[in-house]
Amino acid sequence: MQQLTNRSIALKSRPVGMPTEQNFEYREAPVQEPEAGQVVVRSVYLSVDPYMRGRMSDAKSYVAPYELNEVISGGIVGEIVASKSDLFKAGDKVIGMLGWQLYNVVDAKLVRKIDESIAPLSAYLSVLGLTGLTAYFGLLDIGQPKAGETVVVSGAAGSVGMFVGQIAKIQGARAVGIAGTDEKCAYLINELGFDAAINYKTTKDLGKALEEACPNGVDVYFDNVGGSVSDAVINLLNDYARIPLCGAISSYNSTDGDMGPRIQSKIIKTRSLMKGFVLGDYASRQQEGLTQLGKWLSEGKLKYEETIVDGFDHIIDAFLQLFQGTNLGKMLVKVD
Incomplete structure (x- = not known):
């Protein structure tokens, strides 16, 4: 393999409040030769996601925090440029949880081959990836929308929310979205x-405004944001409503704690179900979700949007934009 120079981004310090460039460190080093059973993956598309902010803290969570001075990892679609594994050859396109770097030298079993003829490579990080699957399982397994019911989704123009609304419509429900600009609302x-x-x-x-949009109340609330938005929605819950808790981006960078109205009495009175979840809960059913999402996509029942930032040097910029609400759909970085 021709000698290549790698660039990577490590977590230099743990953010307090909103992360800044000073929390990260860019590094350069030669790309190591792969050993038996390994492949070298050149990054093509890199995913930045809100959950990564939680991993930058050392607080206990559902996934281990990033280690200081180690390369940050996330979803990456890439191309095999060298292989010492029978599973892949140079030129194969793959996806995996890899490091924020130009090249990853990893065990071949840590990546999965994807087919560019089925969908563009970037789609495997959105509609056919983490965000599409999160919407699919969270809404259908926990929300269980029925025809004629009202589904409200916060962060509706984001990478998960836009699929929640569309899947709700496929199930015959009404879909009401909450977003942060008039342009996003018009798009929805x-x-x-x-x-x-x-x-x-x-x-x-x-x-x-929610009362007018939901004259028959709210049967399913898919919560991506928490905060005052969720306080308003919870006031409109119908009996036996279901609330899949996917995220709470409104508080991810808060240094004052997340305070709000007490909701226990409202949940009791409506006998509602509120359940937090992460995609890892459905690891054994991933193929089910991918098959159904792929079918809906091929039938034209699902649309998706991406906000693509160009260049490895702009990864941190793209990540920080997530908390400013500038993206429509999935936020991605096109590495090259």
Whole structure:
């Protein structure tokens, strides 16, 4: 293998509040030759996701925190440039949880081959990846929407939320989205088929706007954000409502704690189910989700949007933009 120079990004210090460039360190080193059973993967698309902020803290969570001074990892689609494994050859396209670096030298069993003829490579990090699967299992397994019910999703123009609304429509439910700009709300209604969408940043009375959008109450609330948005939705829960808890991005960079109304009495009165989940809970059913998502995609029942930032040097910029709400759909970095 021709000698290659690698670039990587390590976690230099743990952020307090919103991360900054100073929390990260860029490094350069030669790419090591693969050993038997290993492959060298050149990064093509790299995923940045809100959950990564939690891993930058050392607080106990459902996944181990990133170690200081080690390369940050996440979902990456790449190309095999060298292989010492019978499983892959140079030129194969693969996906895996790999390091934020130009090249990853890893055991071949840590990556999975993907087919560019089925969908663009970037789609395997969105509709056919973590975000599509999160929407699929969270909504259908926990939310269980029925025809005629009302499904509300916060962060609806984000990488998970846009699929939640579309899958709700496939199930025959009404889909109401909450997003942060008029342009995103228009996209949800005009392009994705949501029945209503609310701009929480400009709406003076979010509770009233939700009542108008949900005249029959809320049967399923897919929560991506937490905070005051969720406080408003929970006031409209119907009896036996279901709440899949996917994220709480409104508090990820908070240094003051996350305070809000007490919801226990509302959950008791409506006999609602609120359940947190992570995609790893459904690892054994991944192929089921990928098969169904792929079918809906091929039938034109699912649309997806991506915000793509160009260049390895802009990975941190792309990550920080997640907390400013600038992205429509999945935020990706095109490495080369």
